[in-house]
Amino acid sequence: MPGLCGFTIAPSCSVPPAAVLKRMQESLVYRPHHRCDRLFDDGSIAATRVHTGIVQREEQPFTNDEISIWLDGEFYSPSLSVKASAPDVLNTHYSRSNIHPFLHGLDGIFSAVIYDKKKQLLFLISDRYGLRHLYFSNNNGMLGWASEVKAFRHHPALSLDINPDRIAEFLRIGHLTGNTTWFDTIELLAPATVITWDLQTSSLLTRQEYWNWDEIKRKKDLNDSGSVAEALGAAFRKAVAKRCMPGERIGVGLSGGLDSRAIFAALPDFLEPISVFTFGKTGCNDIRIAQKVAALRPSHHIFQLINADNWFSNRLEAIWLTDGQFNMLHMHGIEQIDDYRNRFDIQLNGFLGDALLGGSYSSHPDGELARFRNRGRRFIAMGLSLDNIAVHTRIPFFDNELMELTMSIPLRYRRGSFIYNRMLLTTFPEFFQSIPWQKTGLPISATGLQWDIVRLLRKCCLKAQRMISFPPGDVGYTDYPDWIRREPARKFFSDVLTSKTALLHNFINARTIERRLSRHFSGADYSEVLGRYVTIEVWMRQFFEGGVREALGKRYIT
DSSP: OOOEEEEEOOTTOOSOHHHHHHHHHHTTOOSTTOEEOOOEEOSSEEEEEEEOSSSSOSOSOEEETTEEEEEEEEEOOTTSOSSSOHHHHHHHHHHTTOHHHHHHHOOEEEEEEEEETTTTEEEEEEOTTOOSOOEEEEETTEEEEESSGGGGGGOTTOOOOBOHHHHHHHHHHSSOOTTOOSBTTOEEOOTTEEEEEETTTTEEEEEEEOOOGGGSOOOSOOSOHHHHHHHHHHHHHHHHHHTOOTTOOEEEEOOSSSHHHHHHHHSOGGGOSEEEEEEESTTOHHHHHHHHHHTTSOEEEEEEEOOTTTTTTTHHHHHHHTTTOSOGGGOTTGGGHHHHHHHOSEEEOOTTHHHHTSOGGGGSTTOHHHHIIIIIIIIIHHHHHHHTTTSEEEOGGGOHHHHHHHHHSOHHHHGGGHHHHHHHHHHOHHHHSSSOOTTTSSOTTOOHHHHHHHHHHHHHOGGGGGGSSSOSSTTOSOOHHHHHTSTTHHHHHHHHHHOTTOGGGGTSOHHHHHHHHHHHHTTOOOHHHHHHHHHHHHHHHHHHHOSHHHHHOGGGOO
16 A cells, blocks of 8 residues: 655764655556655655545645655544644644653554654554554664565565564464564564654663553443443444545445444435445345445445456456455455546445454454454554555544544343444444344344244255345355466466465465365365465565566466
């Protein structure tokens, strides 16, 4: 995704900093509408930004006296002046020496760099949830930063050796965890963190956390679930409205799930007719349910069909765009990413609504916050990064007020989506009372008896599932196991994974890969792990052997 990049300049640097910075900047440019800010180089640091021209359109850095600021993302706090830009606001609070208290209450998804030339200090800042990724490297007295890992390959002073443990982790669970990357020398900036770098001593002074989940006061009990559901509904409406400004071109993805439906229902009337998009294979439940939901409000509903012929076309490039950190089999909707820009500039995404408000992450043995930090932030959020290449994504469920209210509710009331479902039925009854949920095939208003009957019917025979209006599972929106067995994916998977020069063979036994590939082609389902294999192999070739086309050949890239 477009964003920030830069580095501190060591006295012994033998390569012109401007040349290095230019190559780093170019590595973040993917589309004609991406805009490049000027290259900043004052002998102490070199920094710049790439952006989509949707938010923060003004040239950066923002400079006031001897303070320079680069910011990727945006703020939503209503108390902020609408006339001042986000970097200007950040500068005001930094100049008043109250940057940490300001960040503590700030509602926004962003990353930022502050350079104080007079004090010779540099600050890297992440948002409260760490969702606008910023990577950094503290190596040999040099601090480098970039919104994407690939930008670091252009800095000659940085050692880039893959950690085999990260490969093993990705193959085991399908994503990286915590703040790790493929390289020990590169780290993801932790959530709610400010790193302070001393340019005079070329050293990291502090790494401070300005907010923590433990600050949210948990209710001991829920005396009136109805009142809490109403409060959640009001907070959710406010969160959505805060992210919709008149004059903006806004769209929303609509699936068969609950989160996107809630956003669609809460969108302000002035956005009508609403731009809505849904992807999936022909006849899938997501499209059928989305059609019913979209019909409840004036909207322009766009469908992107995914099938064996088109699912594969854009994913090799997308592996490069996500630094190999996102399994290619989960890049659903990438088929229409460039069409987004023609229809809207900003999309509202239901990122992790059910996971936290619905309590689905609470069953993880490490706890729901660990689940968020590892799976939510390092896996699901990679889909947001892909979308941000074309449009700007906003995520209402991570509104500070709404999130603090959500996490204050006792877990036993959030589990099983009890309070979430009650909020949805109370706030948006026409959208949830009778329209099924893709996951279950029943509306969330279904009674316990209806659930028992459905479970019994499913257990008895597959034929009985036809009695459910939208049977789950049998009409999913993709069919990767089958599509991998078909061309063009079949030949590509085979060629890449069985090649004698495959880089992946340095980390996993080639016979294991070939055995699983053969079994999959014979009818077994190894699609998930094969997707992980190909993702890592393709990314390593891209990273170490050249760009997308150079590494894989033009025949594979559309």
